[in-house]
Amino acid sequence: MKKISKVCNLIFGICLEIVFCNLLFAIPAFAGNNLTFTCDDSNCTKSSNLPLFSEQNIYPSYTVSQATTIINNRSTNCNLNFKLKNQLTEDILSSVLTVSSVGDSTVWYSGVLSNLFDNQNHTLGSIASNSSKIINWTANFSQDAGNEYQNISNLFDIDFNFTCDDSPSTPPTTNITHDAPSCNDPTPNFSPQNFSAISNQNSVTLNWTKPVGNFTYYLIAFGDNINADKYGNPNIGGPDTTSYTVNGLSSDIPYYFKIRTGNGCAPGPFSGVVSVTPRGQVLANPIIPSGFQPGVLGNETTTPNTSETPSILGQENTNNNYFWYLIYTLIFLILILICFLLYQHFIY
Structure with missing residues (x-):
């Protein structure tokens, strides 16, 4: 059943900014901000104009997460979609950055950033009347990124679109007709092959063979029981990734x-479960590995309710120099060693 709904054409901005700077002996610096958006029947407001992400000196495998909280104070249910727009004409960095959005333990999207510049809306599910929803955004710099990604940047906008079922008594001047948004992406009917695990020093390296078919991401799940369902990470790399x-x-x-x-x-379907015990030290209080979240297994998405309302804008900016960081660090250590040897020579 199709419904006529009123378009709320409000636009707000989120600045999603990641900056990789060329600083000597610098360590990664993080300045992110969880943001809240509150919507009523006539307006939407945001908690801050600060950026959602702002990173410096990041390196391959660096992962960062921030949250957006949507509060729906309207008397109707709303749906949430997002769309990305690239602001640069030349951008190779987006091919090694992956982005995921997770809400209610459901992976609404995960994939290589460049694949999201398709001018299409992607669903983030529904928000019930007089309730709230948290969307966790994770950005990951591929473990396999090489030196060719030094000192480059990217910039993009995220446009959040809310649609809410208003059913006005007087038809508005501009109307749209739509069905309840749901997950319209084709479901993969295959899983990665030759999945294996190698024990390392307090770590495990997983390897697999890329399957044939269309998909945007892999999700790795693991735990300390045979179900391997305690933690999940949908942001380990794009379709060409075969190791993590x-x-x-x-x-x-x-x-x-x-x-x-x-x-x-x-x-899609899970592979078989593999088990391994790492080498190394016994950790009294092991932390959750970077990028993994409790219960995030890529659950089947539910069909959201009909809706409509405002839009929100976002931005990310990056620049990087991890290769020279390693070189400068090595030179620094050599200089310390030379100073120590000279000291020993003159003292003795």
Whole structure:
């Protein structure tokens, strides 16, 4: 059943900014801001004009997450979609950056950033009347990125579109007709092949063979039980990724891993489970590995309710120099060693 809904044409901005700077002996610096958007029947407001992300000196495998909270104070249910627009004519960095959006333990989207510049709306599910929803955004710099990505940047806008079912008594001057948004992405019917795990020093390296078919991301799940369902990470790289290392694991625990493909908001079947116990030290209080979240397994998406309302804007900016950071660090250590040897020579 199609409904006529009123278009709320309000636009707000989120600045999603990641900056990679060429600084000597610098360590990664993070200045992110969780943002809140509150919508009523006539307006939407945001908690801050600060950027959602602002990173400096990041390196391959660097992962950062921030949250946007949407509060729907309207008397109707709303749907949320997002669209990305690239602001640069030349941009190779986006091919090694992946972005994921997770809400209610559901992976609404994950994939290579460049694939999102398709001028299409991607669903983030529904928000019930007089309730709120948290969307966790994670950006990841590929573990396999090479030196060709030094000192380059990218810039893009994120446009959040809310649609809410208003059913006005007097038809508005501008109307749209739409169905309830749902996950329209084709579901992969395959999983990665030859999935295996190698034990390392307090880490595990997972390897697999890329399957044939259309998909945008892999999701790795793991835990300390045979179901491998305690933590999940939908942001480990794009379709060409065939290896990933999970760090921060304790050597006294057998870990279980599995992997699945996903296409936008549609997850595919899991592979078989593999188990391995890392080498190294026993960690008294092991932390959750970077990028993993409890219960995020790429659950099947539910069909959202009809709706409509405002739009929100976002931006990201990057620049990087991790190769020279390593070179400068090595030179610094050599200089310290020379100073120590000269000191020893003159003293003795």
